Amino acid sequence: MIYFDNAASTKPCREATEAFARAAAHNYANPSSLHKGGIEAEKIISAARKAILRELPGGGSLVFTSGGTESNNLALLGIKAPKGEKQRKIITTAIEHPSVANPLDKIEQDGFSGLYSATVLRLSPAAGQSFEDRIIAAVDQDVHMISVMAVNSETGFIIDTVKIYEAVKSRFPKCIVHTDAVQGFMKIPVNGDLISISAHKIHGIKGVGGLFVRDNIRLSPLYYGGGQQGGLRPGTEPAELIAAFGAAVENYNYNHTHFTQLSKHLSKLLEDFDGVNYKRNSRDNLPHIVNFSVNGVKSEILLHCLAESDIFVSSGSACARGKKSPSLLAFGVKEKDADSALRLSFSHENNTDEIEKFVEVLKAGIKRFKR
Numbered sequence: 001m002i003y004f005d006n007a008a009s010t011k012p013c014r015e016a017t018e019a020f021a022r023a024a025a026h027n028y029a030n031p032s033s034l035h036k037g038g039i040e041a042e043k044i045i046s047a048a049r050k051a052i053l054r055e056l057p058g059g060g061s062l063v064f065t066s067g068g069t070e071s072n073n074l075a076l077l078g079i080k081a082p083k084g085e086k087q088r089k090i091i092t093t094a095i096e097h098p099s100v101a102n103p104l105d106k107i108e109q110d111g112f113s114g115l116y117s118a119t120v121l122r123l124s125p126a127a128g129q130s131f132e133d134r135i136i137a138a139v140d141q142d143v144h145m146i147s148v149m150a151v152n153s154e155t156g157f158i159i160d161t162v163k164i165y166e167a168v169k170s171r172f173p174k175c176i177v178h179t180d181a182v183q184g185f186m187k188i189p190v191n192g193d194l195i196s197i198s199a200h201k202i203h204g205i206k207g208v209g210g211l212f213v214r215d216n217i218r219l220s221p222l223y224y225g226g227g228q229q230g231g232l233r234p235g236t237e238p239a240e241l242i243a244a245f246g247a248a249v250e251n252y253n254y255n256h257t258h259f260t261q262l263s264k265h266l267s268k269l270l271e272d273f274d275g276v277n278y279k280r281n282s283r284d285n286l287p288h289i290v291n292f293s294v295n296g297v298k299s300e301i302l303l304h305c306l307a308e309s310d311i312f313v314s315s316g317s318a319c320a321r322g323k324k325s326p327s328l329l330a331f332g333v334k335e336k337d338a339d340s341a342l343r344l345s346f347s348h349e350n351n352t353d354e355i356e357k358f359v360e361v362l363k364a365g366i367k368r369f370k371r
Contacts, residue, residue, distance in 0.1 A: 002312065004358065044242070057190075057192075064210050067206070068209050076178065077103050079219060090121070093122060093131075094330035096327075099180075135164055143175055150181045154328060162191045182197060197212070202249065213232075275366070289343065290343070295340065297365070303342075306358070315341055
């Protein structure tokens with residue numbers, strides 16, 4: 001099997017699966033229980049939390065969630081309504097993940113906490129312009145919140161959230177900055193008042209994520225229960241998954257050189273392909289994510305063709321489930337090219353031999369299906 005879909009989900013690393021197995025076998029007690037078993041389970045959670053917080057900005061806490069989608073929803077829908085009767089604004093981008101885009105649609109429709117109306121400004125990247133500078137320039141005293149992703153999951157496009165956070169806070173310290181760092185965490189520096197992360201993007205196990213909350217930010221829970229995690233995310237914490245998350249963080253290493261070699265090798269092999277629109281990764285993109293289009297062949301057809309040879313790629317965000325990508329359209333990709341887009345996303349286990357096999361099968365598939 002050749003697996004090139006790591007932006008959707010990574011293979012759990014050995015350390016993560018071992019940490020999960022140990023906790024499942026020996027620390028299965030409820031972390032909220034007051035007996036020795038519960039105390040030991042809570043110690044595992046605390047150790048993992050400390051390991052993860054070391055990779056995030058200081059001055060905040062970490063709330064464990066079920067993953068990036070819940071973290072984004074808690075950050076956006078849990079924010080308290082701003083005081084005052086004025087209409088408030090939110091700034092985001094047109095390339096956000098659905099777990100950000102859809103909650104913001106709801107806020108625009110219903111208002112903050114159902115009380116105060118809000119308008120959402122969605123900015124698109126533009127060639128030759130600093131996207132960060134455009135986002136910063138759009139902020140004024142009526143902007144209550146900014147929500148931007150650190151890395152786009154379909155293209156690898158980077159948004160410098162450190163620059164945005166520092167510039168916005170220096171001028172408008174009350175403006176809340178949310179960063180969707182699900183794809184960027186452990187790969188690039190990130191910053192924000194609220195930062196969403198997920199374990200299964202960095203070789204942890206699916207089912208656990210986190211939301212970094214800066215100390216001066218107040219959120220309301222999305223639902224209610226026994227009061228775990230300060231009442232912000234009630235429910236019994238999955239110590240096994242959290243232990244694996246911590247282990248994944250402690251053992252993760254983003255090998256920029258290796259990924260650059262893979263993407264350059266793919267570029268070289270594709271450059272003579274007739275009808276392949278390939279955008280070479282630049283300094284604005286992380287090299288482990290590559291997106292290109294094949295003229296005349298829809299993505300779904302090529303995905304099935306590649307899968308017949310046990311080669312697994314994606315047509316974009318896994319959450320889109322084959323729908324036309326609004327993110328690619330916001331990047332200026334034509335609709336027909338968006339319909340034929342393929343995304344490859346690498347891990348440290350991938351190699352150039354796999355790239356060559358992929359290109360060989362792709363070439364045969366294009367010859368077979370192109371009209």
